[in-house]
Amino acid sequence: MRVSTAQFYLQSSQQMSSKTSDVNEQMAYLTSGKRVLTAKDDAVSYGTLAGYKDDLANIEKYKRNITQAESHNSLQEVAFSNAEDIFNKIKEQMLKANNGAMSSEDLQAIAKETRNNLDQLFDLANSQNENGDYIFSGYQTEQQPFSQQVDGSVTYSGDSGVRELQIAKNIKIPTNQTGDAAFMKVDNAIGDFSVSYPPNATALNANTSGVAVESANIIDRGAYNTSTGPHTFTTDPITNDLTVTDGGGATVFPVLPTLPAPYVAGQTISFDGIDVTLSGNPLPGESFTINEQAEISIFDVVSDAISWMEQGVVSTNTEQHQVNYNSILDQLSTATSHMTSRQVDAGVRLQVLESQESRHLDSELSISTGKANIEDLDFAKAISQFEQSKIALQASQQAFSKVQGLTLFNYI
Template sequence: MRVSTAQFYLQSSQQMSSKTSDVNEQMAYLTSGKRVLTAKDDAVSYGTLAGYKDDLANIEKYKRNITKAESHNNLQEVAFTQLEVILNNIKDQMLQANNGAMSDEDLQAIAKQTRNNLEQLFDIANSQNENGDYIFSGYQTEQQPFSQQTDGSVSYSGDSGVREVQIAKNIKIPTSQAGDAVFMNVDNAIGDFIANDTSNATNPASPLDVTIASANITDRNAYNTSVTPHTFNFDAITNDLTVTDGGGTVVFPVPSVPPAPPVLPAPYVAGQTVSFDGIDVTLSGNPLPGDSFTINEQENVSIFETINNAITWMEQGTGNTNQEQHQVNYNKILDQLSSGMSHVTSRRVDAGVRLQVLESQKSRHLDSALNIETGKSTIEDLDFAKAISQFEQAKIALQASQQAFSKVQGLSLLNYI
């Protein structure tokens, strides 16, 4: 067979290019330390490795989310710790103010300390994170959540949203607690109602001598069909108790059905529980004849309202003419402060539980990543002894090809003359 010079050079070039490619390919395996670099190396293993790499990428994403969630929940836990200290200080100040040896000046000084504590609590409620986002404003992170009005009351401008991040395939965890849930929605210490629109028979400007020890809805269906609000009336002569609904109908004592004789007003007994329209109310104290008050549903009391009530109580000084009612109000405020402290503690516990979950999930991700890396290593790690042998064979083949070309391309007829 006749071989032209051009054909010889083309074939030689292709052969050396192929051998060079083999050497480079073996070099790539040695350099990377991997035996599967592309799908052509091992299609099945390559697909499995792609799944492993996706799993590892997801774990890295979840770990970043865990770090973010830990930062936010740690910040909240610090805030709740500070709130506990402040509320405990205010409770101590209330106990101190109830000492009969205190003068008006002493009470005003304690009230000033309590007002300073309220300002600190207000600052905590408007805390921001390292990015300048408000941590207690729900989804409205750029909106200052709490603002103080001229009358001392505090309003909430955030929302009830709770931000979450995904820390595992099927697990999301909150990174925030809404300000209304933390500061505004503290359980009412006496239950589901508060007494207002009060009046005193002998002095309308004076508080009542009777108070609500507890008031709870025991039958929601019966309460929902009732006409609210309900008013407690004490007879001007006998001091017997009657309760009427918002339409003026007597609901306690329970009215008789004709032709039975009508039910007379019930004699008031301190500590008695009055039941009507799905509500149980326990009263304490000794009302004056003709006293009356109305109850309205209020399940929650804000922390700010409770502290403002404490300050008002202190600022009344020692000149209060109705000491019995003054003490009743003191007990109510103290009970509500205790409820607020329990509420903040429960919020701190929530943050602590989340941190425990995050720590546990972080450990799981580390274990999962280790298992995936082990499986990935088993599939793709290179057998260096075998790879070096194959590299040397490819290199020898390339060198042989180069030497053959060098010898053959130098031949001519002159060599045989």
């Protein structure tokens, strides 16, 4: 068979190119340390690896979200812990201020100390993270949530938005607690109503008996919503019978035509879908009013405590002064419990985040192991194949070198 020089060169070139490609391919496996680089290496394994890589990418995303959520909730937990400590101090100051040995000057000094505590609470409510974002503003992180007005009251300028981050395929966790829920909506210690007592001892209906509303709750919302408020409690100056009138002046307790009966201390009074329990016995002519208010701002609670202290030593209307003290102290205890529950909420979220992070680490290890079993290279086998490919390439190059120099003139 006759072989042309051009054909010989073409075949030799193709053969050496193929052997070179084999060597380069083996080198790529050795360099990467992977057995499967493309789908042609192992189509089934390549598809499985793609799934593993997606799972690992998702886990990495979830871990970043967990880190971010931990940072936000940790900041809020610390803020609530500090707020709880401040409220405990204010309660101690109130107990100290109720000591009969205190002078008016002493009470003013305690009031000043309590006002400093109020300023600290205000600063905590306006806490910012490392990026300068307000942590209690809801979605409006660039808006300072709380501001003090000229009259000393505090208003909330954030919103009620709760941000969430996905920390697993079907799990999202809140990263913030809004300022209105945390600081402006503390449960009223006596229930759903606030009480307006006579302003001073000289009023005709002054509270000289020390009677107080122990609890007042709406038990039938439908009946209450159709009633007219506010409701006023009055003790008849002659008969000492207790009556309750609504905002229109109609008597709602006792229900007519039943004759009024003498009030018994501790008795629960029911009217217009409301249950009210009083402590103590009102004296003839005394009167007070209840208005719906289920939630109270912590700033108002502390401001009430400061106002009570700033009155100094009271020589008149002492019974009402003590009623106000008891009411403020109860509300301070409720506010302290509120801060504790908020701190617990943040702590529970941190526990969930820690637990989920641990699960991700376990999953990541399992997936990485499965991925390695499929794609990791058997170096001993790969090196053997590489050496074989390299020898084949060298043999091909040597054969070409020897044959391409042969001509018929060598034999003449």
